[in-house]
Amino acid sequence: MTTKDLTNKSLAHLAADLAKKEISSLELTNAFLERISAQDQKIGAFLQVDAEGAKKSAQSSDDRRAQAALLGPLDGIPLALKDLISTVGIETTAASKILSAYVPPFDATVTAKLKAEGAVLIGKCNLDEFAMGSSTENSAFKQCHNPWDLSRTPGGSSGGSAAAVAARFCLGALGTDTGGSIRLPASFCGITGLKPTYGRVSRYGVVAYASSLDQVGPMSPDVASNALILQAIAGHDPKDSTSINAPVPDYQSYLEKGVRGLKIGIPKEYFADGIQADVRAATEKTIALLKAAGAEIKEISLPNTQYAIATYYIIATAEASSNLSRYDGVRYGPRLGEKDGLANMYLQTRGQLFGKEVKRRIMLGAYVLSAGYYDAYYIRAQKIRRLISDDFSNAFKEVDVIMGPVCPSTAFKLGEKIDDPLAMYLADIFTVGVNLAGLPALSVPGAFSQDKLPIGIQLIGRPLDEGTLYSAARVIEKEVNLDLQPKF
């Protein structure tokens, strides 16, 4: 089988081929490595490719398969990790110069869990620096291009992960989502991306941006493989005191449940002006198909939607200003300005090695926490956070799932919004509320725009109800039956 044959197939198909011993994990891994080597210069999805490590893992998987001693359904399957997730012995940079050449001495819990399943970790994916951004344009190291249109962004901050999956450089990837950073790139790149309930997946070993909002989640070419990956990474972790101690359901069992009788809420605030016409049309078509499949559609209201972005950018930046104070050149990363004393070492290391957006957010965070402004901004934002969260809880008294577009637009052009931070922030209008409330939410491809760009549909669920999101997403996926393989 040629490389092309292998990398075009779904995880389910390849898992079956592996089981029948028609291919080996080593062949499969080599096929992806070759494809990355040949094509990633056009995309920029990877910051690091661990070819040696991946081949070793693949060989171990093949050995296990020969002994009929497989570790699970992801054994031998090539996956990638956003470069915000610690990998022992492999550079983890958060796409920042301040962590260049940083090699973690430990694995994140999610890394360890995937390794324990026998997954082949093929490399580290590009992102916006410290997960701050919606386009991956804030990466300190390289540009990332949308495989559907190389002149456009893949979204962000998990843009490299999304692009890697869409471009078929791996069979799945992990991203992180603080304000939409899995869902937005999933929407822009035509893949399935899930932000789990806050606390569902351990954050241990994941470079922190905003600790009360961050979550790691799966990004995959289809809904079934998304569920497989979530199964592997979900669960309580004593090393993360914010992780939930609750059983992990069998997510695969939800895939074919359908939506008969499911009550789906459509927030009227998500259909205000400013949504691109074909995004609105795609969402309306999806509502219709879910109704035809037996769901009950209800209009609901999330009245505090308009305050979500402002609330998010106060809380997230406040938490970030604290989390990023550890980057000072002392314990890891490069240091500058040392000869002029300690204070200068901090000023120069941080001033020169953090990118512009990171510095903006640190300063905004410092401002909203400062004496005299703390009550007016930070405390007030926390109160509005409760109002936003209550909007969702109230809605979930009437409905089981809330749906709408992921983003008011399809993927924008590289360079289009980079000089206007506020314009960039407004792309997150439908995603940030979910993080503030800690709810699970998923982006599934719903349609293509007139100019052939993917449009993601967002499904938001009750806490710990990822299963129902998968049921609904699977109905959409089967019905729209899109060809999700970009040619670039």
Added chain:
Amino acid sequence: MEFSLDQIAKLAKLSRLAMDESELKSMQSDLQKVVSYIDMLAQVDVSGIKPMAHAMLVDTPMRADEKTVVAGQKALSQSSAYAEGFISVPKIIE
């Protein structure tokens, strides 16, 4: 809220971020725009609402008071100024 360049310089210093004049001016303009936007929250009625720091109610989980092994030297040796089990930094006491 109008930021003076002095206020931006002070914030930069508090955040330990060295910035030249042109960066300060650019930051002033950006922060001005963003803060003007977030000022919309002033119009929300939050009387009687408790602040929410966290999506889920968390009591600090406890663990047994047992020794656990930490990365130790492996962690310290990440520093660019690691030597003989210590990390050195510029002198702070004259």
